[in-house]
Each structure stands twice: as C-alpha cells, then as structure tokens.
Amino acid sequence: MRRWNGWGDDTIEFALSADALGFLADSVGQGTAFADAAFEQACAQIQPSRLAPHRLIDTTAALRLRHALGHSLHDWLRMRYGVIDTAPDGVAFPESAQEVRELLDYARKHAVALIPQGGATSVAGHLTTPGGAQPVLMVNLTRLRQLLSLDPKSQLATFGAGVFGPDLEAQLRAHGYTLGHFPQSFEYSTLGGWVVTRSSGQQSLRYGRIEQMFKGGKVETPAGTLDIPTFPASAAGTDLREMVLGSEGRLGILTEATVRVTPLPEYESFHAVFFPDWAAAEAAVRQVVQAGLSLSMLRLSNPLETVTMLALAGHKKLIAAMETWLSWRGCKDGKCMLMIGVSGRKSAARAALADALKLTRANGGVHIGRKMGDKWKQNRFRNVYLRNAAWSHGYAIDTVETAVDWPRVGSMMQAVEAAAASALAQHGEKVHAYTHLSHLYAQGASVYSTFVYRLAGNYEQDLARWRTLKHAVSQAIVANGGTISHQHGVGSDHAPYLAAEKGELGISAMRALFQHFDPQQIMNPGKLLPLEAAHAKQPAERAA
Numbered sequence: 001m002r003r004w005n006g007w008g009d010d011t012i013e014f015a016l017s018a019d020a021l022g023f024l025a026d027s028v029g030q031g032t033a034f035a036d037a038a039f040e041q042a043c044a045q046i047q048p049s050r051l052a053p054h055r056l057i058d059t060t061a062a063l064r065l066r067h068a069l070g071h072s073l074h075d076w077l078r079m080r081y082g083v084i085d086t087a088p089d090g091v092a093f094p095e096s097a098q099e100v101r102e103l104l105d106y107a108r109k110h111a112v113a114l115i116p117q118g119g120a121t122s123v124a125g126h127l128t129t130p131g132g133a134q135p136v137l138m139v140n141l142t143r144l145r146q147l148l149s150l151d152p153k154s155q156l157a158t159f160g161a162g163v164f165g166p167d168l169e170a171q172l173r174a175h176g177y178t179l180g181h182f183p184q185s186f187e188y189s190t191l192g193g194w195v196v197t198r199s200s201g202q203q204s205l206r207y208g209r210i211e212q213m214f215k216g217g218k219v220e221t222p223a224g225t226l227d228i229p230t231f232p233a234s235a236a237g238t239d240l241r242e243m244v245l246g247s248e249g250r251l252g253i254l255t256e257a258t259v260r261v262t263p264l265p266e267y268e269s270f271h272a273v274f275f276p277d278w279a280a281a282e283a284a285v286r287q288v289v290q291a292g293l294s295l296s297m298l299r300l301s302n303p304l305e306t307v308t309m310l311a312l313a314g315h316k317k318l319i320a321a322m323e324t325w326l327s328w329r330g331c332k333d334g335k336c337m338l339m340i341g342v343s344g345r346k347s348a349a350r351a352a353l354a355d356a357l358k359l360t361r362a363n364g365g366v367h368i369g370r371k372m373g374d375k376w377k378q379n380r381f382r383n384v385y386l387r388n389a390a391w392s393h394g395y396a397i398d399t400v401e402t403a404v405d406w407p408r409v410g411s412m413m414q415a416v417e418a419a420a421a422s423a424l425a426q427h428g429e430k431v432h433a434y435t436h437l438s439h440l441y442a443q444g445a446s447v448y449s450t451f452v453y454r455l456a457g458n459y460e461q462d463l464a465r466w467r468t469l470k471h472a473v474s475q476a477i478v479a480n481g482g483t484i485s486h487q488h489g490v491g492s493d494h495a496p497y498l499a500a501e502k503g504e505l506g507i508s509a510m511r512a513l514f515q516h517f518d519p520q521q522i523m524n525p526g527k528l529l530p531l532e533a534a535h536a537k538q539p540a541e542r543a544a
Contacts, residue, residue: 004039004066005079006388008188014385016312016393023311024395024452027432031394034457037082039065045082049089050135052110056099057090057137067091067138068129070122072493073398073466080391081459086129088115088138095143097255100220103139104253107522108222112137115524116249118162118190123399124491126197126248130526141192144255147171156215156230158258161192177261180207180296180343183487187381192254197489198246200446202380204439205289206296206343209487211245213259219244221252221517230258243513248489249524250514267346270297270373271353273338273365274331278302278410281336282437284363286406289440291359294352297341298440302413305434305450306337312386313375322368329366338365339376390452398451398466400473402482405444409437415476416449423472424453427465439486446486449473490528499530 003010016024024031042065049059068087069075078084089112094100107114113136115127129136144160145167151157157177159168165186172178181201183189193199195217200209207213216230228240244254275281285300301309310319326335340356342349357367387397404412417433424431432452437445451469456462470493477484478500485494499507511529515521 002188003388005036005042005076006391007071007384008388012382012385014382014389016386016389017314019316020312020314021393023308024390024393024432028395028430028452029454031390031454032457033392033394034455036080042079042082042084045084046087051089051112051137052106054090054092054103054106056092056094056103058092059090063091064088064138067117067120067140068127070120070125070127072123072125072491073396073470074125074463074493075128076387076391076396077459077462077466081462083459086131086136088129089135091138091140093140093143097144097218097220097225100139100141100253100255101225103137104220104222107137108520110135111520111522113522113525114139114249114253116141116192116196116253118142118193119164119185119188121185121189121193122197122489122491124197124485124488125493126489126491126524126527128492128526134525139253141253141255142190144192148256150175150177150261154230155261155263156258157261158217158256159191161190161195161217161254161257163191165189165191172261173264176264178264179213179259179261181210181213182380184381184384191257191259195245195254195257196247196249198487199489200439200487202299202438203296203341203343205298205341206294207262209439211241214241214245215258215260216241217244217254217257219252219254222520222522223252223517226252226517246489246528247514248491248528250528251517252523265343265345265349267349268296268341268343269349269353269370270339270341270377271357271367271370272372272376273340273357273360273367274306274326274329275336275338275360275366276330276332276364277334278336280364281338282410284360284365285338285437285440285445287359287363288356290442291355292442293355294342294344294348295340295356296343297339298437299339300437300440301337302435303334303336304432305436306335308432308434309337326366326368330364331366337372339373341373391455394455394457395452396455396462396466398469399449400451400470400477401438401446401448401486401488402477402484403439403444403446403486404480404482408481409445409447412447412477412480412482413449415480416447416473419472419476420449420451420469423469424465426468427461429453429465431469447482448486492527495526495528495530498528 046061141162145163148158219226420433435449438448439446
C-alpha cells in the first residue's frame with residue numbers, strides 16, 4: 001500500500017548504512033529519531049464535511065486525509081506530526097469527461113473550490129487546501145487512465161490525463177513505443193500532472209520536456225470545454241497548448257492529452273565520467289550540449305554532491321578502490337561526476353557517446369564505464385525513498401531547482417547553497433547543501449540543490465526552520481536572475497516569488513486568462529498566482 005505520510009510503497013525501504021549515518025552526523029550533527037503521529041490521530045482532526053451530498057463524492061475522513069497533501073516538506077511536517085490544519089471536504093473519482101463536467105456544474109452551483117489531483121507528488125504546495133469558509137472538493141483523476149488512440153503514422157497517442165507513468169509506458173510499449181518522460185516521481189505522477197506543471201524528465205535531452213511532447217487535448221473548464229486539436233505546426237495566433245501548460249489547475253481540469261511518442265530505442269546505456277574540478281566539468285558539459293550530440297541525458301554533480309553520492313552508495317571497499325584509481329588520474333578532492341545517457345539506434349548512440357567522451361577527455365574527464373550508470377538506472381526511481389530513511393533517523397531533506405543562462409550557473413549554485421547555510425545558522429543548525437545540473441541546454445542549465453539538516457522533533461520549530469530555509473533560497477534564486485521553477489511548478493510555495501519573474505503586466509495577463517475560463521475563481525484557488533492582497537508586494541519586501 002502507498003504510504004499516507006511518506007514517499008511511495010510502504011514495502012520499499014532505503015536503508016542507510018552505519019557509514020552513511022556517520023557521514024550525516026559528521027556533516028550536520030547527530031539526528032534524533034522521534035515517533036510519527038498515528039493515522040488514527042490525524043484522522044481525528046478531520047472536520048465534518050461541508051459539502052452537499054453528491055453521488056460521485058466520498059466524504060469519509062480517512063479518504064479525505066489520504067488526499068489532503070502532496071510531498072513538499074511543509075506537507076511532510078503536517079503529516080508526520082499529525083497537524084492537519086486543513087483538508088478537503090470530499091474526494092471524487094470521475095471516470096469520464098462527462099463526470100468531470102458534472103462535478104464542475106456542482107461546484108459552480110454550490111460555490112465549492114475544486115482541486116484537481118493526479119498522483120499527489122507535488123513538492124510545491126499544489127494541493128494545499130485553502131482555509132476559510134468555502135468548501136473544497138479534491139478531484140482525483142486517476143481513473144481516467146486509458147490509452148484512447150494511437151496513430152503510428154503521426155506517432156501521436158491520446159490518453160486519459162490521470163494515467164500514471166508506469167501504466168502509460170506499459171500501454172505504449174505493448175505497441176513498440178515510448179513517451180520517454182521519466183521524472184524522479186515517474187512511478188506515482190500522472191500525464192496530466194506533468195502537463196499542467198511543465199514537468200521535465202531525466203532523459204529530456206533526447207525526448208524533450210513535456211511541452212515538446214504535449215500536442216493537444218481536452219480541458220473541462222467552468223466556462224465550457226476547451227478542445228485543442230493537433231497540428232504539426234501552426235501560425236494561427238496564440239497556441240492554446242501554452243495556456244494549459246503550467247496552468248496548475250487554474251483554467252480547469254485536463255481530461256485528455258495527446259502526446260508525441262517515439263519507437264522504443266534499440267539501444268540504451270548510461271556512463272559515468274569524473275572531472276578534477278567544477279570548472280573543468282562545467283566547461284565540458286557546456287561544450288557537449290552545444291555540440292548538439294544525440295544524447296539522452298547529461299547530469300553533472302558538484303563536488304559535494306559527488307562526495308555525498310559516493311558516501312551513501314555502500315560498497316565501501318569498491319568505492320575506495322575506485323577513488324584511489326581516480327586520484328592517480330588527477331580526480332582527487334573536488335572531483336565532479338557526470339552521468340551521460342545515450343538512447344536510440346545502436347550505431348548512432350555509440351557514435352554520439354564517442355563524440356561526447358572525446359570532448360570530456362579534452363577537459364580532463366575520466367570515463368569509468370557503465371557500472372555506475374547501470375546502478376543509477378536501476379535506482380533512478382528508488383533514490384527518492386532516501387527521504388523516508390533520513391526522516392526515520394531525524395533528518396529532513398528538501399530541494400529547490402531553477403534554471404539560468406550559462407554565465408550565471410556557477411554563481412547561482414554558490415548563492416543558493418550559501419543562502420541555505422545562512423538560513424539554518426539562524427536556528428543554530430548546519431545544513432548539508434549540494435547541487436547538480438539536472439538538465440542542460442545550449443543556452444544554460446537547470447540548477448538543482450538538495451538540503452539535508454536535522455529535525456528538532458517539534459512541529460513549530462521544524463516549520464520555522466523550513467520557512468526560513470525556503471524563503472532564503474527562493475530569494476537567492478530571484479536575486480541571481482533564475483526562474484523560480486524549472487520543473488516542479490509554482491503551487492503555493494513559490495507563488496510569492498513569481499512576480500519577480502513575470503512582472504506586474506505578466507501577472508495581470510495570467511490573472512485575466514484564468515478569470516476568463518473560471519469567472520467564480522473556484523479552480524485551485526491560491527495556487528500559481530499570488531493572492532490579490534499580496535500581489536503588489538515583491539518577494540524582497542516580505543518577511544521570512
């Protein structure tokens with residue numbers, strides 16, 4: 001069964017070895033385990049439903065609790081401590097666009113707020129139930145999961161928007177195709193969620209981000225049905241797909257999505273390359289991506305992430321032997337690891353890999369083969385379980401991500417990590433902050449930072465630590481010219497910082513668009529756009 005207060009399947013554990021725990025203790029101090037709130041204790045906090053009865057709506061407390069939150073650290077604090085201050089008044093599981101339409105009509109009639117939900121993997125507060133007198137209905141779309149059509153000539157497939165990643169791939173692979181969209185949340189996130197948050201998969205270098213895959217679909221909005229046809233290209237005014245991409249449920253509910261698919265790759269492999277330092281590594285990956293090689297993935301870890309990954313990998317003797325060999329090749333303290341992926345026809349993939357390795361060697365790169373790459377692929381969707389293991393030993397793990405042009409990549413990485421250290425120092429704590437470039441472009445790169453720090457074992461203290469950290473690193477992103485989100489969306493957690501990126505005119509345009517489709521403002525209120533009262537203030541003017 002899926003965990004109600006943590007990540008993933010409750011039968012899967014990511015055990016931390018004694019060496020790994022020692023590494024964390026040396027980095028930020030000894031963690032102290034504490035008991036989580038029981039499910040029954042949390043259920044007891046669920047208030048009676050305020051919804052008028054409807055045949056599609058379930059108002060039982062247990063179901064409402066299981067659909068109340070996503071996976072931001074704030075969500076985890078609420079679940080783990082059993083502080084369920086808000087929850088939806090009911091949950092519906094529509095099985096067709098007609099039933100979605102019925103729920104929209106019900107919501108308009110009774111002034112009910114609707115929150116669309118797929119796999120509930122959001123780490124940005126997309127699912128937070130707004131407080132106040134307005135009843136809230138969570139609309140779970142995971143029963144809209146069928147492959148509705150597949151056209152081999154155009155290589156387009158249409159799915160119900162609630163299809164989970166593994167189910168989508170299984171249905172495509174039965175016909176010899178793949179979507180190729182593999183975010184870390186792949187096992188539990190949905191196609192509709194990827195579209196409305198502008199998701200990016202781990203192999204986007206080959207397959208593209210979700211906006212390159214999304215070709216059309218249907219959205220049920222309070223104002224009516226928005227039907228987006230597919231074209232290979234169009235110069236006919238505004239691209240309606242762009243209204244839906246990144247809309248985070250504010251327009252309406254995406255019920256169908258047509259996506260570009262590709263034949264299954266004949267060959268795929270992942271390789272690890274080490275560099276002596278960050279400067280060499282950054283120069284190498286910039287040259288590789290700007291060469292336009294047919295790779296599927298480039299992922300570059302900075303020195304501290306490299307050290308952390310090796311420390312948590314286990315196989316202590318093997319890692320020590322590898323590090324000794326790397327030191328002979330010039331990769332000692334300060335070394336950085338690059339993961340390179342290739343997919344496609346075997347001859348073309350091998351040729352692209354050879355060209356990439358030639359460029360890495362020119363920058364001091366040392367190729368160590370496929371073994372670490374194979375291990376990475378094996379655990380690509382399991383590493384997120386580390387959050388559960390760390391929590392059980394008294395540690396929190398949080399992340400932020402952004403994207404900037406190449407001249408700002410290094411300074412952004414340093415600024416975010418420094419901001420995190422300063423934020424936790426205000427609470428007398430250390431943070432273990434490390435970064436990787438998860439997606440690379442000719443223009444620049446995403447900068448994805450992870451923070452590990454100790455939990456206090458008290459909800460209010462841990463909430464204060466998280467808020468200080470989140471504000472500090474978000475401010476650092478804004479101050480250094482980055483987007484507030486490259487791949488996780490905005491939700492409520494990042495909404496206060498969006499105006500710095502979009503400007504007042506841009507925010508007003510978005511607000512007008514959502515008002516057009518949702519005149520009563522019942523669709524996922526408070527997400528993506530700042531609240532009206534706080535709209536005029538820039539993030540720098542707000543207190544942490």
